[in-house]
Amino acid sequence: MTDSAFPKLRSRAWFDNSENIDMTALYLERYLNFGLSLKELRSGKPVIGIAQTGSDLSPCNRHHLVLAERIREGIREAGGIALEFPVHPIQETGKRPTAGLDRNLAYLGLVELLYGYPIDGVVLTTGCDKTTPACLMAAATVNIPAIALSVGPMLNGWHRGERTGSGTIVWKAREMLAAGEIDDEGFIKLVSSSAPSTGYCNTMGTATTMNSLAEALGMMLPGSAAIPAPYRDRQEAAYHTGKRIVEMVAEDLKPSDILTREAFLNAIVVNSAIGGSTNAPIHLNAIARHIGVSLDIADWQEHGHDVPLLVNLQPAGEYLGEDYYRAGGVPAVVAQLISRGLITESALTVNGKTIGENCRTAEIEDEAVIRPFDRPLSEASGFLVLRGNLFDAAIMKTSVIGEEFRGRYLSNPQDPNAFEGPVVVFDGPEDYHARIDDPALGITEHSLLVMRGAGPIGYPGAAEVVNMRPPAYLIRAGIHALPCIGDGRQSGTSASPSILNAAPEAAAMGGLALLRTGDRVRIDLGRCTAEMLVPPEELAARRAALEAEGGYPYPAAQTPWQQIQRTLVGQLDTGAILEGSEQFQRIAQTQGLPRDNH
Numbered sequence: 001m002t003d004s005a006f007p008k009l010r011s012r013a014w015f016d017n018s019e020n021i022d023m024t025a026l027y028l029e030r031y032l033n034f035g036l037s038l039k040e041l042r043s044g045k046p047v048i049g050i051a052q053t054g055s056d057l058s059p060c061n062r063h064h065l066v067l068a069e070r071i072r073e074g075i076r077e078a079g080g081i082a083l084e085f086p087v088h089p090i091q092e093t094g095k096r097p098t099a100g101l102d103r104n105l106a107y108l109g110l111v112e113l114l115y116g117y118p119i120d121g122v123v124l125t126t127g128c129d130k131t132t133p134a135c136l137m138a139a140a141t142v143n144i145p146a147i148a149l150s151v152g153p154m155l156n157g158w159h160r161g162e163r164t165g166s167g168t169i170v171w172k173a174r175e176m177l178a179a180g181e182i183d184d185e186g187f188i189k190l191v192s193s194s195a196p197s198t199g200y201c202n203t204m205g206t207a208t209t210m211n212s213l214a215e216a217l218g219m220m221l222p223g224s225a226a227i228p229a230p231y232r233d234r235q236e237a238a239y240h241t242g243k244r245i246v247e248m249v250a251e252d253l254k255p256s257d258i259l260t261r262e263a264f265l266n267a268i269v270v271n272s273a274i275g276g277s278t279n280a281p282i283h284l285n286a287i288a289r290h291i292g293v294s295l296d297i298a299d300w301q302e303h304g305h306d307v308p309l310l311v312n313l314q315p316a317g318e319y320l321g322e323d324y325y326r327a328g329g330v331p332a333v334v335a336q337l338i339s340r341g342l343i344t345e346s347a348l349t350v351n352g353k354t355i356g357e358n359c360r361t362a363e364i365e366d367e368a369v370i371r372p373f374d375r376p377l378s379e380a381s382g383f384l385v386l387r388g389n390l391f392d393a394a395i396m397k398t399s400v401i402g403e404e405f406r407g408r409y410l411s412n413p414q415d416p417n418a419f420e421g422p423v424v425v426f427d428g429p430e431d432y433h434a435r436i437d438d439p440a441l442g443i444t445e446h447s448l449l450v451m452r453g454a455g456p457i458g459y460p461g462a463a464e465v466v467n468m469r470p471p472a473y474l475i476r477a478g479i480h481a482l483p484c485i486g487d488g489r490q491s492g493t494s495a496s497p498s499i500l501n502a503a504p505e506a507a508a509m510g511g512l513a514l515l516r517t518g519d520r521v522r523i524d525l526g527r528c529t530a531e532m533l534v535p536p537e538e539l540a541a542r543r544a545a546l547e548a549e550g551g552y553p554y555p556a557a558q559t560p561w562q563q564i565q566r567t568l569v570g571q572l573d574t575g576a577i578l579e580g581s582e583q584f585q586r587i588a589q590t591q592g593l594p595r596d597n598h
């Protein structure tokens with residue numbers, strides 16, 4: 001590619017501005033000190049950022065430290081200059097009190113880097129749950145050419161000849177521990193078996209979901225999301241990604257060209273077909289708001305609910321990441337959806353082609369893992385959006401409702417879509433862990449468990465604590481799931497049929513704040529309602545009393561960021577993003593270049 005192929009590089013304002021020679025000298029000198037030459041910095045080659053999310057603190061993404069070498073080779077070969085820099089690390093299972101706090105922080109940091117430095121295009125190294133949305137949100141805000149590279153899942157986990165999937169095995173192991181089937185050491189061994197290599201969760205958890213959706217959105221090279229981290233194909237994808245971003249800069253192909261409403265609706269459909277995480281609506285709605293596309297929680301039910309489940313991955317199914325890749329990954333799923341007219345084929349992707357051109361002819365290589373559309377694993381695998389006096393919006397993944405659960409809750413022939421029962425309310429996971437096995441709570445197979453104080457403000461950060469196991473005495477009696485409702489999130493690796501992401505949360509004085517243990521709650525999946533069966537006067541009196549006490553109580557902030565985020569963060573239905581004026585999420589793309597710094 002010739003240098004004149006890059007007409008309007010923002011990096012020239014730093015490195016090659018003859019009208020501003022004293023500042024140009026200042027900008028140049030420090031980037032020379034590790035061996036870049038004056039000639040190349042002033043050659044008109046594009047400067048490509050490699051936004052590095054891998055580190056020892058974020059093992060899911062750590063393999064990006066290796067892949068970055070191949071990304072650089074691709075960038076160099078296509079005529080670009082690579083500058084690699086760290087992104088605030090996020091690790092889902094290591095960060096306390098929850099990695100939910102860190103998505104918006106990594107986002108903020110990355111926006112400052114992409115906007116304030118001489119970067120013409122960027123490779124976003126995605127992986128662990130929140131690293132993908134954080135990177136895509138930042139790229140949307142700054143709107144410079146950007147391409148995502150997934151780090152890929154770990155190899156399949158195995159234990160005694162059976163696949164053990166990350167996260168999913170934890171929920172099973174907890175039940176086995178509670179039932180006395182394994183001891184502490186057996187618990188750790190069983191859980192560790194699910195993580196045999198570098199990479200992210202090998203289940204259809206939030207990481208596989210969000211990387212699949214990044215590809216479905218068009219922000220990742222076709223076929224690259226599902227490649228397992230250690231595979232040689234992953235190295236090759238890194239190289240092609242590096243090459244392609246340089247071409248994208250030449251073409252001025254920006255996130256706003258790709259992240260259209262059609263692309264988001266495509267991703268919603270794909271999310272249902274893959275059995276994607278309940279975190280997907282939070283993150284996709286957040287990305288949409290940063291690029292200025294209108295996307296609503298209601299869109300998830302309208303466009304996603306009726307789509308069947310095609311991908312047979314844990315937690316909803318049997319298989320794991322290696323199988324998903326071998327069976328054809330995202331393109332094979334998209335091709336099935338295209339065959340039924342469920343995908344807008346004209347949506348543009350990072351390779352300059354449409355999703356239709358990329359995926360239309362992709363074949364399923366193993367029908368046990370990816371089902372053809374006419375033989376799905378289950379019908380209607382998307383989310384229902386429930387509303388009522390408990391909350392304005394919460395979601396439920398009805399496809400994970402198992403036979404045992406259905407038989408106990410949804411078997412009334414007069415009313416096959418509704419159930420009701422007395423609630424037991426927990427204020428945070430500590431309360432739940434301390435009391436769940438206490439017989440005095442009187443939890444029966446007809447009880448509903450409620451977790452509150454777990455939202456973006458209350459926790460803070462919205463933790464994955466809503467799915468709760470029944471008391472040990474019920475598990476021993478064969479009851480493996482009770483309905484759970486909460487204002488927090490649930491891990492994408494859990495198959496519990498919970499009612500999640502309730503907004504507004506208790507800490508924002510949503511209806512959940514007024515609920516008391518012993519109240520009856522009625523869930524109607526036909527009408528999509530969730531109601532406390534408490535008279536309105538009584539609820540009004542409870543609200544007045546709680547307000548007089550200063551509102552629903554939640555723990556004090558422990559870090560400056562916790563405190564800052566609490567003052568700005570919105571609720572889960574609208575993406576739990578930092579709220580501001582109308583242009584707030586897109587300021588950087590509307591303001592031109594930043595001022596000189598000296």
Ligand code: FES
Pocket residue numbers: 060091092093127128129166200201205207
């Ligand atoms: Fe990082 Fe699952 S914990 S991907």
Ligand code: MG
Pocket residue numbers: 092129206464490491492
């Ligand atoms: Mg998680």
